[in-house]
Amino acid sequence: MSSSESALAVELRGITKRFPGVVANADVNVAVRTGTVHALVGENGAGKSTLMKILYGMQRPDEGTISIDGTQGDFHTPADAIAVGIGMVHQHFMLADNLTVLENVVLGDEPRGGGGIDFKAARAKIKDISARYGLGVDPDRLVDELGVGERQRVEILKVLFRGARILILDEPTAVLVPQEVDELFGNLRELKAEGLTILFISHKLDEVLSVADDITVMRRGTTVASVAPGDVTARQLAELMVGSALPVPELRESTVTDTPVLEAEGLTVTSPDGRTVLEGMSVTINAGEVLGIAGVEGNGQAELVEALMGIRPLQAGRIALRGEDITKLSTRKRRDAGIGYIPEDRHRQGVLLEATLWENRILGHQTKAPSVRGLLLNRSGARADTQRIVDEYDVRTPNIDVLAGSLSGGNQQKLIVGREMSGNPVLLIASHPTRGVDVGAQAAIWEQIRKARAEQLAVLLISADLDELIGMSDSLAVILRGRLVASYDPKAVTPEELGSAMTGAGDGEES
């Protein structure tokens, strides 16, 4: 450990934080040297975000002390943390969509002038920072119009705008493509060169090893190790995190047949403001095939999925399921025809947080046994089948009468996967099926997809996790600005190649 060699920017000692039913942080100790990039790793729910929120004054620790540059601090609100030069970019973006970039950035620290906000000064300062770090942010755009990458940069700008000396980045790379990640790391190195201290959380261990100066590993709410990147491999790090080996996404032998299950032709979708978001896209998936779609978020994946599900109207195009035209069918009819759907945002589309597990079992299957009988609900049928899913998919819950909202995200996801697999679908549309899910659950979900594929299920897999895509797909396509621009053989492609195709820089080959 080299922490004694230079001054400490941040020192967390004995931090404990309890939530009802959970000890999120238990006697956590972290020391961060000034002018370094310090990575924090750990599986889902290990307590990383909680710890950072405590450092940032968003939550109060039950026990423990925080020292900044050697001085002990007592942060009641983020304002206190901001005052001593701490800035935080949150795991989930903290942006107001209906405000402009400028408004989002200056919020809480507005330059004043002439009785109001000095917009001119603010604009100049934002442009200046944006130019200096190559963030390329236009202060007058509405955040609503921005893509994820741009939003990320706005978040960083917010922090820099306040002149933070200590930056906390909670999973900043989760939504970025490799090129964007490189850019971000370029920025981080530049910041470090200026003497800033960076605290950085990521699940991507390669990244961590490439950018961090020090690494702290958390498990189950406490710090289990502090290591230097030179001393460990990704594998060792992973084992420190979970206490066991990492699961690998991979398919075994090919099960692809030549019976097309999904045939979509010329799908065109326009957004409410008239932009074409999906342009003449054609997709075919055969029984037993997993088609992976790679792409930077916001290039039409959501629209493709929703168009297939009948949630979004088509301007043009035709969709057939097992040879039958379903273009004009409603979402319900499509589900009845055998489409299962794992949505990307489970809280928005996947579960009713305030309904019980067994009621959530019925959701999406309101027309099918065993949850209904004619026009009436079949409560006992639904309950029994929910119990089956809970058992088969290892949903961790005390019983099936708890509200879905009281399960962790991973367990909610397992319930959704179990539900969508029931009733033997012929096509599964899976959007980011393992997003934000810890390794155990991840392995379980992959296993279920493999099993169904072996039983001739066709799968459309959309994911931001390139390893998952490459490992789980039989064929791969890249989506860019509403079109499929390239196809790859997953056995032969590297994440880097995919990444450049996703940003439009690569040259995909037909396969």
Add this chain to the structure above:
Amino acid sequence: GGGDDSGAGGGGEGGLKIGLAYDIGGRGDQSFNDSAARGLDKAKQEFGIEATELEASQGETDAQKEDRLRQLAEGGYNPIIAVGFAYAGPLGKVAKDYPDVKFAIIDDYTPGTDDGPNIANLTFAEEQGSFLVGVAAALKSKTGNVGFVGGVNTPLIQKFEAGYQAGVKAVKPDATVQVKYLTQPPDFSGFNDPAKGETAANGMLDAGADVVYAAAGGSGSGVFRAAKDKGAMGIGVDSDQYNLPSLADVKDVIITSMVKSVDVAVYDFIKSVNDNQFKAGNKVYDLEAGGVQYATSGGKIDDITPRLEEYKQKIISGEIKVPSTT
């Protein structure tokens, strides 16, 4: 029925114990209910009697009205006075169960309430009084264009309109009468919205009217304000509005008022019971009985009182028959 209603009944031993149930608005509405209150006050002073006043609430049912009357009857109040036609149904039922209690209802004489031997119906010939103020309006108007602002579009207020129209036309057959009701039932805010009254009156004045009759309860003050701003004339309703403290600042435009003497009716009724002279059935307070009249306070119509008296006599004699519907 039966059970709990069998008790009580007859009046108190000493002085009378009067129960009075107001319509929505209650004592102090500077209008109809207030007039009843004045009659009660006068009787109280004169006969040294005891009285309890209850009041209706917005949107209540007949059952609540009935309950109100029953509570009075049970409480030994006698006589009991119901102010307003809305009490008609409930009163009919209650009166049957309390044959010894004397009841009076103001503004209603419908089958069901007229047959009770213990109910006095006190009704008014509003159209007759309105006729006379219509005559006054026509005589005072220089433009031959007058207005009528009704508070809420109900048959009762339509009676005022009918008489007023007839009065105007009697003097100037080709005169224009502009008519506006502020709200439609069950939105009774038209009796409570001077701003609406002012807007409506302004519209009439802009369209050439120079006298406006405000049969609009509390909204009248807006009508008078409009008249005052535009140098026009206004006619009040129910009581002699020239003398109302709440209208002191606009009183100089109020040339007359169609006085509906609810106070007289209430007082007379109490007196009749007090003197053991109660008479059931309809008592019409018309011009002849002095139940309706035009006010002369302020002296603005002194010049035309002879003409008005002339018409009044013709109505009393039956020579002119005033319509009660338009």
Add this chain to the structure above:
Amino acid sequence: MGRISLRSVGLGLAAPVGALVFALLVCGVILSITGHQPFDVAEDMIGSLERPRTVANSLNSATTYYLSAVAVAIGFKMRLFNIGVDGQYRLAAMLAAALAGASFMESLPSVLRILMTILAAMLVGAIWSGIAGFLKVTRGVSEVISTIMLNAIATALVAFLLNPDRLAVTVAGSNNIGTAPITEGGQVPGIPYSGSSSDVFGLIVLAAVVGVAYWFMLNRTRFGFDLKATGESESAAVASGVNVKKMVLASMLLSGAVAGLVGMPQLLGASHSYSLDFPAGLGFTGIAIALLGRNHPIGMAFAAFLWGALDQTSNVLDLSGVPKEIVVIMQGVIVLSVVIAYELVRRYKLRLEQRDVGRALGTTKTPEEVQA
């Protein structure tokens, strides 16, 4: 499980009881400040409940309030705010009254006549609320605005129709105006209540039926599931295959149909004619009761009775010189404090539930156990 259910029963009772006590306290303070005796007032009100008539009248008020609340609750369950129950029931009652009073109805058998009247009212209510539903799904017009506007338009329409040239008849000597009285065969007889001069509305049965149907619809049918799902998360419902537009239209129609019933107990059981003094504003009371009863079929029944009883016992206050508006204040405070109490209890329950989940899953381990 036994422990949990005991706990939830206790918590379930804590909220309303605590709130009621709080509301009484507030009113007591107001009364004391203004120089009245809170205990005397309470005694008067409770005392008046000993009169059978007051109970019967409370039941009658509750019947109407309950129907109104169910109409509102159907919308609430899927986050539709039908402020228009008021206009819907008035228009429905007026037209149904005109139909029921029409002379050609006299020849029909009583049951058929009543049935037709009630169906007509439901139809009118549904059409009127359907306009708001239609505008919402086709044009995205907020139902809050459209129902406010439709209330006022209904008022004008009723006034227009309630005219001797159209659907109304005038009675000589009366200052009232209304539809032709419904003759005996078209009326619904009351249920005698021992000791009371007024009967209990026969249509209290209808209210009960509506309540059971509401419960059944919500908890036992696919439609009800879709309705609740839409209310809990529109986006999740859409993804599950619910056609939200159809649901909006359907639930607005349903809500309007129930709203159409609101005026029926009063019309067929007491007034027998729609006239100027037909009670107005019941739609707004319905909102308060639905909120108080938390859209729950039984909860709303209690709320409706509480409300009715408060209304009916208020008459007695004027007799003792206490402004009866204290009751309205009490109603407002009860709504607010009940809801605050529920919220506090809900948070507490959630914490308990999370703790249970945590305990069951063993995530509450200490760091030592983890490291082991």
Add this chain to the structure above:
Amino acid sequence: MSASGLAVGVQETVAPPRRRTSPMIYFLLAIAALLVVSLVRVLTGAGNLTSSGTVAAALTAAVPIALAGLAGLWSERAGVINIGLEGMMVLGTFGAGLFGWQWGPWAGVLAGVVLGAVGGLIHAVATVTFGVDHIISGVAITLAAPGLTLFLAKLYFTDAPGGGQKQSPPIEDVPHVTIPGLSSVLADIEQQQWFFVSDLAGLLRGLTTDVSLLTLLAVVLFFVTAYVLWRTAFGLRLRSCGEAPHAAESLGVNVYKYKYAAITMSGALAGLGGAILAVASSQFRDGQTGGRGYIGLASMIFGNWRPGGVAAGAGLFGYTDAMQLRGEGAVHALLLLLGIALLVLAVVQLRAKRYVVAGVATVIGALFILWFALTDQVPPELVSAAPYVVTLLVLSLAAQRLRVPKWIGRTYRRGEGG
């Protein structure tokens, strides 16, 4: 229940990239509208359509509604639905009655504002501190306020001269102002009945003649609101609480504080609206607000949560209300106006290839024109519905590009974000 209601039917708004409509567009639209109205005026001879009297009355009628709408805007911009506006207005009318009667109209206005603010504060305690459903709290306040005021009115007003159980003694009015000279010149032009010119003169005269200081105050408040909410740090923070409170929190903004400020301000403005109503009517009366709080709420939604839109919504309502109160003739002419407006809309929609809307607009428009042509008068009972019908029609046919504050109706608790 609660929250902002269902999004169904509302066209998703994606702000058109960087296309800011210039004020010139609005100006030209207004001119075009006035042209159509004056055309109809000439065709029908219904002078009331554009007379200064109508405009003045419209202004007076619009002010309390506009203030209620503005009140709603303050609250909802901070993320809290305020359906208690009606109740807060009632408190305002009572405050004005009680204090205005004894200490003059300005004291009354102040009292109305303070009482309204107290109502707002209660709403804030319930919704912000206790996380109560916003609708419930609002309904409870609307329910309790008239009860409380009546209770107190009986105590204070029953025996006062000119007062009663349900009304206060008279309140004096505040001064009214007229731009000297201008009014009479405009009056002359208005008299000429020239096409457009006279109509414009009528419009201007109505807006500059005999205007109550309270009306001016209301107008000023609209500009102040626009400035404070969109130009100052306070306003930015307040709006951010309605859009993304956790983002605001993460930047050190005390969300509770801003919500409290916004809702209290909301109550104060609603109270002001009520007080103005009472002062303009010379007294407090039970039931005086007559649903204006709800109409204000409607005008706020109509106005897309923007001050200019709220003013337009309240203005439209005030205008049609004034017109219907001032004489039936104008409402009859309104049929023609609506008919023409609908046909214009049909053409616009046709060009945008929205055939269904265009078709419906054409049919309804033709029906209105037919109704106009075949009758001399709208039945008086129906006339009173004019403002509501017009508002509903405008709303139904205008595209619903509403942008609701994102966090509206939802509970915010510190430390639960991210």
